[in-house]
Amino acid sequence: MIFQRLSIFTILTLVLIWSVAGQTLYVSPKGSDSNPGTLQLPLKTPEMACVKAAGAAQAISKIILREGIYYLKNPLIITSKGFGNKQIDLQSYANEKVTLSAGRKLDLAWETHKDNILKAKIDGPAFEMLFINGKQQPIARYPNYDSTARVFNGTAEDAISPARISHWKNPAGGYVHALHQGEWGSFHYKIKGVKNGELELEGGWQNNRPSPLHPKQRFVENIFEELDAPGEWFYDKASHTLYFYPPKGLDPKSANVEVSNLKHIIELRGTYENPLRNVTIKNIKFEHTERSIMEHYEPLLRSDWMIYRGGAVVMENTENCVITDSEFTNLGGNAVMITGRNVKSGVSGSHIYNIGSSAICFVGDSSAIRSAAFGYENFVPYAKMDKTPGPKNNHYPSQCFAEDNLIHDIGKTEKQCTGVQIEMASEIQVNHNTIYKVPRAGINIGDGAWGGHFIENNDVFETVMETGDHGAFNSWGRDRFWHPNRKTMDSLAAAHPELILLDAQKTVIIRNNRFKCDHGWDVDLDDGSSNYHIYNNVLLSGGLKFREGFYRIAENNIMINNSFHPHVWFKNSGDVFTKNIVMRPYFPILVKDWGKEVDYNLFASAADLKGAQAAKTDIHSKFGDAQFIDGKHGNYQVKNSSTAIILGFKNFPMNDFGTRKDNLKKLAQKVSFPLLLNADLEKTVKEMTWLGIKIRNVQGLGDRSAFGLSDEKGVIVVDVPASSILIKSGLQSNDVIISANKEMTENVVRLEAIRQQVNWTGQMDVEVLRNQQTVKLKLNLK
Known part of the structure; x- marks a missing residue:
């Protein structure tokens, strides 16, 4: 009798487990849609699997795809209306290679x-x-x-x-x-x-x-x-x-x-009142969506962006919906569009490459914006402005994520694109992504609404490859207080400082990243970007830019071969720049008020520090060699004897940038570390190939006599091959470059350091001595 009771109990338990676990539907290119969908008798199309899953009574449904390419006739649409609160898992069988194609195969x-x-x-x-x-x-x-x-x-x-x-x-x-x-x-x-x-x-x-x-x-x-x-x-x-x-x-x-055919492959769509919940897409390859450049684009407030709210996967009004361990390639537009109200949804562990536009977009609905303005020149007058802090509703992504992804070779068609886009969103986590070979920013935040994002442990390089005036990380903050006329904005911000953080309510954290932009700034906080805390970052090329904005703190960052670029600051901005390592002088533009604190930084030379102190900053800052432990191989931690430590700088890890997934790390390209353009290099490097031409330092009395120089400072052009990009700039062999961008070019290392400050502009003004006469030239750098 005891045995019979145990058996009945066991059977009831198994039935309960089965009812909770739900059903599993198998799909194979060799199956039939008239089959029941078992492993032995699979369905043929993912479309039929979705139909059966929607109609099933179980709370959980797994759709398991066997190996092969599935050419979809229509996008797979999973809605909260059709699926209710079911948990849906769509994945490959035992890591078999599965492709969902938006295209068609042709027999010609x-x-x-x-x-x-x-x-x-x-x-x-x-x-x-x-x-x-x-x-x-x-x-x-x-x-x-x-x-x-x-x-x-x-x-x-x-x-x-x-x-x-x-x-x-x-x-x-x-x-x-x-x-x-x-x-x-x-x-x-x-x-x-x-x-x-x-x-x-x-x-x-x-x-x-x-x-x-x-x-x-x-x-x-x-x-x-x-x-x-x-x-x-x-x-x-x-x-x-x-x-x-x-x-x-x-x-x-x-x-x-x-050939391409459909514009979307999967659409996960809920409503604001009834979001779609708990859908997981795993280990699927997405290919062959049609180009979207002629579709309807809408402006994203006053940022530079217009956007098509579509992609290979569209997630609209979802909760806890995840794409993981998947692959996106050969797409005509965006890879993943997360639009509207989304909570704790995102993309992880995925490889996104060779696509027409952006990789992962988090874009809220403009109905959530108070006193919205949709063009750079637009502005809502103060008297008509809604002055209530924060959003009007919850129709925007929050607590969503892009994590551990490998993103590269994107924007093959559209150049206003990025690896991760954030607009009208809150508390987005962008962590441990490796992003490179992008035509514009690797990561972009389009406004200050509503902040709270964490951008950390990313490795972002080879950025702004086809455009200009941008950064590896870029942001705008053209929020309610911002006005296209600077005088109007100055008076408005001074009279009504309470406007400044109406939208940028929560601090954006940028920490423990490695950024490199050879054609702009490594970090570019543009037009009104406010309420940022930037620390423990390695900036490998373009330095850090703060354009007009409020309440930015940059501390404990390392700027290799570059420096701080403060532009057109507000009076009483509240900005802080402390305990950073810079290797060039500051590059201010129209800065009269230097914020709350600029001090305790380490400069590379006495002249650079003196220039900063002349502007009444950096009273306690010092100069000297940073003493990097192994800059050649990318370890920019400093030795305990470094002056930076005395100033309060603290070392942080140098081995935790980018994706952590072994399979993606093996595929990822490695960042190239720049030569340290410091005093030691100036002593050892006497000649180099520079933008395709051969140059060398002026050396000795013989050079002074031959070129008619007053001292032994300058850069001699040895040869200008026809293949160099400088061939059309008028530079000739035996020219002596004596200044660039209004700085003296004492040697080849100094010339290269100056170039890195202006490379994004595509041009550099130089003065050369030619036949003992001064000649001014404009060099094209692109």
Whole structure:
């Protein structure tokens, strides 16, 4: 009897466990949607699995995908209305390789068109991305695709010249792509036709700072007459014909051909009143979404951003929804868009690369903003302004996360993009990500609403690679107190200081990161960014910039080969800059009031310290060698004997930047550590290759005599090869560079140090002695 009771108890327990655990549905490309969805008899499509999961009674459903590529006919849509409060797990089986594709696979009958160009008929909708054997091919374009070109893989000043246009029979449906005139992102236009020898264009809504097209950084694509290089293709919508110029060695008849189709792959959608909860997506590869550059874009307040609220995965109004251990590649737009009210949702452990726009976006709804203004020039007058602190509602991401991800080679089409975007959000965690090869910022915060973010332990480098005037980390703070007219803003902030933190309520913490930007600032707090605490960061190239804003504290940071860039500060800003290590003088612009405290910093030279003290800062600061333990290999901790320690600097870990996941660490590119441009290097380095030219120090009386110099200071140009970017700047062999950017260039190391301060501008003013006459030149650095 006891045994029978135990058996009944055991059976009841198993039934209870089963009912709590819910059902598991298996899917395989070899299955059938008429099957029950067991491991032995799997379903065929993820779509049917979602239908069955939504209709099931169990509280928990697992959808397990067997190995293969699933070409979706429609996005997988999981809603709180359809799924209620069920827990949904969508994942691969036993780490098998599973791909959810937004594209289509084509079986083509190729035939010769003419010369090297093949053609094939295609049924179905038009497309803008073609993949041959998994590799994206360039649409027919001018200039031709160049993997080494800095911007857009090739640009040309005459891309839309009347002479060029005259060769196109029917360019309607083609595209014009160009950088913003200020290099603040990009514009994209669709060609409607030609009128009076000029293109009729539609578009240009992808940037919130209107401007003309960049005069040089532009190109055209999707024009049949430009189909003239291996790899290029063109799709004629009228005749449903694909034309393709195969690369050498490729057999198109045996190649795997895929094209983009859908704009989204998975949509997780709840409502503000009933958010979607507890969905986990794990170990899935996402590919082949269509480009989104001509979709509806909306302005994100007064930041420079316009955005398409879509991506391979869209999370709208969710709670505890997670994407983990997944892969996003070959996408036409964003990878993950987290939009609206989201709580504790995010992305972890994932690899995001080779995509058209941004990787991970946290973007709230503008209905949560009080007295919202949507353009740089817009402003709500004080009398009409809602002066209530904080948001109007909870329609924004909070306590969400981007953690342990590897993000690189993004923004392949759109240049106003980033690895992680935060806008109209609160308490976002951006931790342990490795981010590199991005056209603009690695991490961007677009406003001060509502702060509380933690940006920590990230490794961000090779940033601002195709644009300008930006940083590896960038922020704006064009909040309620901010006004585009500086005099108006000064008077408003002085009269009503209570406005300053109405939006930027919680402090943004930036700590224990490693940032490197060779074309801008490592950390760029722009236009009104307020309420930041920045500490324990290694800045490898571009230094730290504080433009006008309030209540920023920067302490215990290390600025390799660079320094502090305070720009146009407010009176009584409350800013603090203390216990930092800098290796160059400060670079202030229109700073009269130096905030709350600028002191106890370590400078590299007596002259740099003297310059700071002349501005009545750094009374207790000192100068000297920082005594880095192993700067050559990236350990910038200082020895106990360093003067920095005496000033209050504290060492922090140098081995915890970026993703912690072993599989992603193996894939990740490593940051390159710069030569320390310090006094020791000036003593040892006498010559170098600089921007493709050979230069050396002036040395000895012989050089003084030969070049007519008054002393042994200066940099001699030994050779200017035709391949150097400086060839068009007028620099010649035997020129002696005596100053750059109004600083004396005593030696090659000093010249390189000066270049790093202005590299983001793309130009540097120099004075050279040529035949004993002073000549002024403007060097193009890009």
